[in-house]
Amino acid sequence: MTELLLRDARIWGHEDAADLLIRDGRIAEIRRAGQDGAGDGAEDLGGRLVLPGLVDGHAHLDKTLWGGPWVPHDAAPGLMGKIRNGQERRPEFGVPNADFVTALLENMIVCGTTHVRSHVDVDPLVGLGSVEAVREAVERHDGRISAELVAFPQAGMLISPGTEALLEEALKAGVESIGGLDPAGVDQDAVKHLDAVFALAERYGAGVDIHLHDGGTLGAWQFELIIERTKILGLGGKVTVSHAFALADADPATRDRLISGLAEARIALATVAPNRGLLPLRLLGEAGVPVTLGNDGVRDLWSPFGTGDMLERALFQAKGTGPRDEDIELALDAATYGGARVLGLRDYGLSVGDHADLVVVDARNAAEAVCVRPRRSLVVKSGRIVARDGVLA
Amino acid sequence: MTELLLRDARIWGHEDAADLLIRDGRIAEIRRAGQDGAGDGAEDLGGRLVLPGLVDGHAHLDKTLWGGPWVPHDAAPGLMGKIRNGQERRPEFGVPNADFVTALLENMIVCGTTHVRSHVDVDPLVGLGSVEAVREAVERHDGRISAELVAFPQAGMLISPGTEALLEEALKAGVESIGGLDPAGVDQDAVKHLDAVFALAERYGAGVDIHLHDGGTLGAWQFELIIERTKILGLGGKVTVSHAFALADADPATRDRLISGLAEARIALATVAPNRGLLPLRLLGEAGVPVTLGNDGVRDLWSPFGTGDMLERALFQAKGTGPRDEDIELALDAATYGGARVLGLRDYGLSVGDHADLVVVDARNAAEAVCVRPRRSLVVKSGRIVARDGVLA
Numbered sequence: 001m002t003e004l005l006l007r008d009a010r011i012w013g014h015e016d017a018a019d020l021l022i023r024d025g026r027i028a029e030i031r032r033a034g035q036d037g038a039g040d041g042a043e044d045l046g047g048r049l050v051l052p053g054l055v056d057g058h059a060h061l062d063k064t065l066w067g068g069p070w071v072p073h074d075a076a077p078g079l080m081g082k083i084r085n086g087q088e089r090r091p092e093f094g095v096p097n098a099d100f101v102t103a104l105l106e107n108m109i110v111c112g113t114t115h116v117r118s119h120v121d122v123d124p125l126v127g128l129g130s131v132e133a134v135r136e137a138v139e140r141h142d143g144r145i146s147a148e149l150v151a152f153p154q155a156g157m158l159i160s161p162g163t164e165a166l167l168e169e170a171l172k173a174g175v176e177s178i179g180g181l182d183p184a185g186v187d188q189d190a191v192k193h194l195d196a197v198f199a200l201a202e203r204y205g206a207g208v209d210i211h212l213h214d215g216g217t218l219g220a221w222q223f224e225l226i227i228e229r230t231k232i233l234g235l236g237g238k239v240t241v242s243h244a245f246a247l248a249d250a251d252p253a254t255r256d257r258l259i260s261g262l263a264e265a266r267i268a269l270a271t272v273a274p275n276r277g278l279l280p281l282r283l284l285g286e287a288g289v290p291v292t293l294g295n296d297g298v299r300d301l302w303s304p305f306g307t308g309d310m311l312e313r314a315l316f317q318a319k320g321t322g323p324r325d326e327d328i329e330l331a332l333d334a335a336t337y338g339g340a341r342v343l344g345l346r347d348y349g350l351s352v353g354d355h356a357d358l359v360v361v362d363a364r365n366a367a368e369a370v371c372v373r374p375r376r377s378l379v380v381k382s383g384r385i386v387a388r389d390g391v392l393a
Numbered sequence: 394m395t396e397l398l399l400r401d402a403r404i405w406g407h408e409d410a411a412d413l414l415i416r417d418g419r420i421a422e423i424r425r426a427g428q429d430g431a432g433d434g435a436e437d438l439g440g441r442l443v444l445p446g447l448v449d450g451h452a453h454l455d456k457t458l459w460g461g462p463w464v465p466h467d468a469a470p471g472l473m474g475k476i477r478n479g480q481e482r483r484p485e486f487g488v489p490n491a492d493f494v495t496a497l498l499e500n501m502i503v504c505g506t507t508h509v510r511s512h513v514d515v516d517p518l519v520g521l522g523s524v525e526a527v528r529e530a531v532e533r534h535d536g537r538i539s540a541e542l543v544a545f546p547q548a549g550m551l552i553s554p555g556t557e558a559l560l561e562e563a564l565k566a567g568v569e570s571i572g573g574l575d576p577a578g579v580d581q582d583a584v585k586h587l588d589a590v591f592a593l594a595e596r597y598g599a600g601v602d603i604h605l606h607d608g609g610t611l612g613a614w615q616f617e618l619i620i621e622r623t624k625i626l627g628l629g630g631k632v633t634v635s636h637a638f639a640l641a642d643a644d645p646a647t648r649d650r651l652i653s654g655l656a657e658a659r660i661a662l663a664t665v666a667p668n669r670g671l672l673p674l675r676l677l678g679e680a681g682v683p684v685t686l687g688n689d690g691v692r693d694l695w696s697p698f699g700t701g702d703m704l705e706r707a708l709f710q711a712k713g714t715g716p717r718d719e720d721i722e723l724a725l726d727a728a729t730y731g732g733a734r735v736l737g738l739r740d741y742g743l744s745v746g747d748h749a750d751l752v753v754v755d756a757r758n759a760a761e762a763v764c765v766r767p768r769r770s771l772v773v774k775s776g777r778i779v780a781r782d783g784v785l786a
Contacts, residue, residue: 070757070758070760070761072717072718072760073716073717073718074717075716275668275669275712275713276668276669299764303716304716304718304721304760304761304764305708305711305712305716305764306764307764307765315698318698319668319698320668323466323468323696323697323698324465324466324467325465325466325697328697364463365463367463367465367697368463368697371692371697371698371699371700372700
């Protein structure tokens with residue numbers, strides 16, 4: 001029986017300071033602060049804020065150059081320019097590289113992320129090499145962070161022969177979800193693309209997470225196709241649409257229609273909080289559509305930006321969502337509870353019985369934590385201290 | 394004679410590592426790294442990057458609540474809602490407060506800012522109290538940071554009787570510049586407003602810095618009025634337009650016309666890199682219009698966001714400017730050399746003879762410094778180490 005006592009904690013959502021007793025990886029007791037004497041395994045938080053472990057719901061771990069060389073960005077503009085740049089220059093830098101992924105995961109851990117969903121490129125050039133690199137890196141961290149993978153046809157599926165078979169191979173090898181990519185705008189046949197993706201999901205009991213950059217009416221139409229298939233196959237609760245720019249940019253009537261459809265089909269959304277294309281979190285929350293927030297690619301051949309810090313990503317979302325504490329908390333919710341809901345994490349949170357995945361921040365409240373993003377004082381995964389003051393424990 | 398030797402420095406813009414000898418507050422010598430033995434006052438930078446001291450060209454120091462209570466944002470939407478909220482709730486929290494300003498300046502210093510231009514509210518309610526609070530806070534830091542103030546009619550000038558006389562009083566009391574605020578949109582008479590502001594500037598030899606949120610054709614028209622007055626009065630090089638949303642959002646023909654006019658009149662721009670309303674830094678640079686970047690208000694009754702970190706602000710700018718190293722450096726230029734140019738800082742930079750205002754970052758190049766924004770290793774102001782590893786020295 002392992003125990004950890006966090007004394008004088010300000011738990012997000014609670015009024016008073018509390019002592020948090022963690023036993024065997026779960027929150028065992030929450031008591032009024034000051035009831036306990038010091039003891040072995042006790043940490044005095046000094047009134048710091050405790051958040052549930054941050055959830056990165058949309059990453060591309062396999063692509064990262066973190067811990068490797070600095071590569072000046074040199075892709076042609078637009079989505080296809082980035083796709084080609086990623087494919088063509090990957091070998092030059094030895095990407096995918098388990099060392100780079102390990103380094104990025106380390107930064108994510110010290111920043112308080114305890115679970116990540118990573119899309120992982122699957123294509124005829126790399127085969128399942130990216131899946132293997134990411135899995136190896138996660139294993140090296142020995143339980144400090146958990147990960148769910150999405151087999152992702154980054155270079156297209158129909159337009160990249162051999163990819164569909166590889167996606168199936170990935171699912172056979174235990175990859176949890178299957179991805180899709182702009183069924184119309186990139187893969188040129190929305191119906192055929194979605195039929196294939198959903199068929200694989202059904203056959204292997206996998207989740208679905210579709211990148212949908214396509215905007216306007218083309219994007220809105222594909223939402224309808226995804227909603228239709230999710231309902232017919234009874235995959236509600238297992239389908240995510242990532243980016244969803246068509247919804248972000250839609251006129252109010254279209255937006256409301258899409259949101260209703262998503263809610264009815266129990267489809268979730270993932271966003272990376274770009275400057276343009278921010279999702280209407282309040283409306284989505286009111287409609288019951290869960291949203292997960294993610295860092296997207298971090299320092300890779302697509303973009304030099306990013307650090308893996310989910311509080312920073314929450315700030316990017318909050319800057320668009322609004323300045324009120326409750327607006328900022330909406331963004332943090334997407335980085336925590338929303339992500340857990342989308343990714344199907346059970347017993348996630350700050351109640352007795354929940355898994356003890358926690359992050360401690362020197363802030364007076366959640367809004368301040370997002371605005372200032374102090375170095376994380378403590379990160380706990382499954383009841384074990386995995387990072388302290390920005391350094392892996 | 395005081396000396397400081399920075400060994401093994403990677404100077405922004407230089408190929409090879411160098412040793413930087415600082416004497417009596419200036420850069421005295423730049424030598425190839427490794428030529429010097431260790432000595433008193435020697436700091437081994439281990440190849441870290443040296444940037445010139447960051448310049449915050451648009452702050453509102455007087456408004457801050459930094460170091461004070463957390464105040465959930467509660468203003469009505471829009472510019473006027475924020476103006477009213479700031480005015481009405483100021484007394485409730487004892488704003489302006491020299492302690493809060495001191496605390497914010499401390500965070501700016503440890504983040505590498507060595508000079509700041511702060512707009513300071515002047516109105517019949519606060520009188521010159523904000524000027525005094527900011528001056529006191531700057532003095533408390535005893536040369537660790539320098540500041541230039543702009544007497545700013547935040548509540549309007551024509552619509553707030555008594556303000557014009559107070560602005561004049563501020564200039565008499567040595568405040569360096571006079572501000573203006575949406576001469577049409579807020580103050581209701583663009584010509585009268587600008588004539589009064591420019592007349593005061595001319596009389597007292599002061600600079601001018603006009604907040605121009607007004608967009609569209611109304612904003613474009615006011616640009617023309619400002620350009621006209623700057624030329625006639627020969628105030629080229631002393632006038633800044635802040636925010637400049639009308640230029641950011643203009644159609645290409647209007648934008649190009651405004652940029653030509655600004656360049657001809659030698660008017661500068663200030664931006665705080667909002668999600669929407671990013672200035673076209675490359676075009677402005679090509680036209681010779683200098684741009685300074687600023688943090689705007691930091692945690693005040695206008696907004697809970699902000700930390701005072703200019704590298705973070707450069708990231709916000711770079712996220713819109715582009716992912717190439719040279720795009721990111723454009724944003725950093727606005728946070729350094731551009732700011733120095735707009736604010737008229739003499740002998741600013743990284744050459745022999747320049748003032749030794751420097752910041753040291755653990756990054757391989759400028760783009761990485763902006764993308765990652767590591768805790769600043771060392772901050773030097775006038776040749777003196779003023780902060781180290783995020784703590785005031």
